[in-house]
Amino acid sequence: MAEAEAEPLGPFEIQPQPMTVQEIAAIGGKEVLERYIRRADDSGGGALDVCFPVLGVPIIDLQLLASSSSTAINHGITGEFLDTEQEVARQFFALRSEEKKKYTREIGSIEGYGNDMILSENQTIDWTPDLVLGVKPHADGSAITMLLQDKEVEGLQVLKDDQWFNVPVVPQALLINVGDQVEIMTNGIFKSPLHRVVTNTERERITLAVICSPHPDQEIQPVEDLINETNPRLYCCDVDAPHGATEIKTRRSHQ
């Protein structure tokens, strides 16, 4: 097929370009051009000649996220649900020891009742905080741990700058603890804190913990983009090697 011949371009008018605001200002123009005038039906908000309230824009200090523990509120879990969870836990621990032992944790399992053994129903322990710790100093081997702490009774302590600090109770907030795996993945930017729980001679304390971890077969290592000349790799990818996940956990719990 023969190619269509291009139509010769006829004379065309050059449309005058509207002046920019800067050009108008430069020649001292005072009149507001029609196209800049806000019409009554322009969307949003009503009159412009009023005092506007200041919007509270939250400031997120990202540095705080790098601190080892943080408290999450407005997490969307209802207070009623959290109270029920805590009540169920309380009821379970109030059962007779032989009942609880039916749910004893099996060797190698992470599910089930029991940690340090109760030797007899009549066993008494002096819970004086100087003598007995509720939970020994450790860092969590998880990626993150979420703790629903007892609403009234403190006990959790975190080691910072060689000093133990009490973690305050914030009812129905979730305490998010960075675990060893996130410490490794962030190449040490987020630190997995050493923590422990002290006992209370007067009052019972119940904390619920949700432990979040990748699959045990999932090899973890620092994110490559976080490693550079100024931030060299702090952890190897092989968990059996020095500074691997296993090592960091044991090193910390023996400190």
Ligand SMILES: O=C(O)CCC(=O)C(=O)O
């Ligand atoms: O009881 C607590 O508040 C902390 C428990 C804890 O450290 C843990 O479950 O790893």
Ligand SMILES: [Fe+2]
């Ligand atoms: Fe812990």
